Amino acid sequence: MLRQKVVIVRSLAVAAAATLTIGLSACAQEEGGGAAGGEGSLSEVRLALVPGGAHPYFQPWQQAGKDAQTDFGLAGVTFNETGGWDQSKQNDVINSLVANGYNAFGIFGVSPTDINSTFKMLKGSGIATASIASCPAGETNEADFCLSTDVEIAAYTAAQAAIEAMGGSGVLVHLTGNNVDSNTQRRIEGVKKAVDETDGAVTVLPDVTDIDKDLTTAQKAVADLLAAQGSQINGIVSTAYNPSVAAATAVADSKLDIKLVAIDDDETILTAIKEGSVYATVAQNPVGQAYVGSWALAQLASKACTVKQPGVVVDSGSFLVTKDNVATYDDERQAASKKLKSLFSDSLLNCK
């Protein structure tokens, strides 16, 4: 028993000593670390684009980041999707990037209710910070700005299009993502608002949530839905990427007369729109978010500009794509991105 005590006490003592040693080492090093901003040119800006985790929506960010680096002459751009859809892990990734000298961050926060704490910490260290593709929950945005699709408006537009395709009446289903995400709750609100406007002509089945984890999960959920209730459903509105792709294939294969309005512009969805099995999709603007966001962040990080209204929320746009404009919608989107950049330079930033 005595030996056991000795071992345990020693083990704890060694662990405490190790912690203290690391702490003291850190204390000695901390002065040289971090990435506090200083006035300089764009060539001193190291930009990190940090999605919440791996997801097809964010893949265009990689090329947009590279383009931004070349076009604006940034010192470096990195794309890091190792956050694993966990706010703690994403915070770890961000902290590591700061320690590596990155001084501008475009972040899709995993938890909209928590990400403000991260923004506050970054801004407190003099780092340019933007919330990209999703804004923090509530009225406050601690980042310099938020550049995102207004998810409630996008969901409302998609639901309206689905109801129109259904002929103004019938049964609608809403497929969406993570139920515990406040943005999902806003999407649900957007769909509900469009349904409420029909005065009962359209009824909505219980929302099918948590199926945006991956394509397999979405495919299984959509197959189960169509097998169980396919004959009663007149319309489907999907406000998440993977369910949209899954539903586009499943509805076409089922030969059921279901009007589907999807979200985003995966090739599967665009092909289905051309073939007529999908009525429409609401495309977002991930390239514009990353490219224009990178430019604005670079201006802030180099101290060339400041934000007139810190925390300003900017809608990056959503575009209803039907058979009529499927070939040309990207031109519309690129034009919107140019306008966004002008909006930043002319109205949202104060530049020297």
Place this chain on the structure above:
Amino acid sequence: MTSTLKSGSSAHLQAGALRRFVATPSFFLLVIIFVLVIVLGSIKPAFFNGPFVIAPLLTGISIFTVVGLSQMVVLSIGHMNLAVGPMAAFGAMFMGLSYELWDLPLVLGLALGILAGAAMGALSGWLVARTGVNSFIVTLAMSFALIGLVPTVYSWLSAGSAFTVKPDGLDEIGRSSFSAICVNGACGSNAIPLIVIPALGVMLLIGYLYSHTRLGRELLMTGSNVDAAQLSGIPTGRRIVLVHSLSGALAALAGFLLAASTGSFTPGIGQEFMLQSFVGPILGGTLLAGGYVSVTGTLLGITLTLVIRKGLDLFGVGLETLNVLLGVILLIALSSDQIRLFFGRRRTRRPAQVDRTSPPPGPKLAQPSVPEEISA
């Protein structure tokens, strides 16, 4: 002469204890961590950045050590708790409710959440003890039930599926460091977060329970041989309920620490807990089959995995590579432990002692768990 003998005996005892400590998985983990820290720090000096690397690392270690201890206490009796994460979310949900809807102060809300977690754990333990159903099954079922219940309650009672009201002190526990504490103008390091304090407190309490109390010995006895424990007069059914309650309470505390560090109480709390809850104790030498635990080992097991992850983060390793490397490094760490035991046995050339103070026999680490089924 007597004093010389006493002194010699004391020195011999200390040397024996040292040899024993050197033979433990904890010592081995400590060496690996030390080497890793030196190597990582040499290649990437940013590894020693206080506020952006060391402090977040210590925050993670603190939270996941409590998670690991939550699993370790049930492993001590040869059971497991697959609902560690959902119990953390359940306890944290009560804390969020306390602060947002009932306006309770920090400590009362914390106590209520821990009680809620303990009650959920007690229910699991009672079901295991009463029905004799394997703890794997009971806690798996509990996990599913809570995964459904917690988000439902959040969607009923909160706007945006989160409780965001922060009572006084929550931010300080979760996000402040010792730099906020100044005495006579001298402040602490911003590399050490305050969250290490509750984690160290819990480690000391659990360590004390298993090393200094009769109850702790009874729990280990129950894990070693439940029949022998029953024949010795240990109320094994009640001990099962107790450890599951303790596991639930610790899970709830871990949920609180995570919420304090990230900023709000959400149903997503605990989603990442299950794997870490097993990795920490098992790397640290706790036996899946019960009967041996190591609090320090759990801390070091968690530390090793988080140091590896932090190192890979700093090197900007991609997602797939990161997961592969994490798996390979953990496998090497576990295998190295077996090699160490092999050479240790050859060196001593004597049978391994089987007592509470010796490290667990190597092969048992790799054995699958066969939890005991006990009737109350």
